[in-house]
Amino acid sequence: MTGWKHGTPSGAQMHYRMGEKPCEACRAAKNEYNRKKNHLRRLVHRCISIPEGVLVELYLNATPEAQEHLEAVIDLPTLDRMVAAHDEKESA
Numbered sequence: 001m002t003g004w005k006h007g008t009p010s011g012a013q014m015h016y017r018m019g020e021k022p023c024e025a026c027r028a029a030k031n032e033y034n035r036k037k038n039h040l041r042r043l044v045h046r047c048i049s050i051p052e053g054v055l056v057e058l059y060l061n062a063t064p065e066a067q068e069h070l071e072a073v074i075d076l077p078t079l080d081r082m083v084a085a086h087d088e089k090e091s092a
């Protein structure tokens with residue numbers, strides 16, 4: 001079988017489709033993929049509502065790591081728009 005890459009989540013999928021256990025590289029890639037997906041899902045499914053201004057302030061004062069988490073769950077144009085609106089209010 002050619003045309004599929006080992007060491008990727010879709011590689012693992014191909015192993016399953018062929019009725020075999022994924023090789024070590026594919027298994028590791030799949031585990032890592034699931035770990036990230038579950039992590040994000042947990043973040044996304046525990047939802048609360050907070051005012052945009054408060055969120056932006058938290059974002060701007062957050063550690064780079066925490067900012068990355070936020071950027072993973074909010075699309076960047078939305079985040080940019082909120083930050084811009086926040087800056088405008090600050091300078092007004």
Ligand SMILES: [Zn+2]
Pocket residue numbers: 005006007011012015022023024025026027
């Ligand atoms: Zn493989």
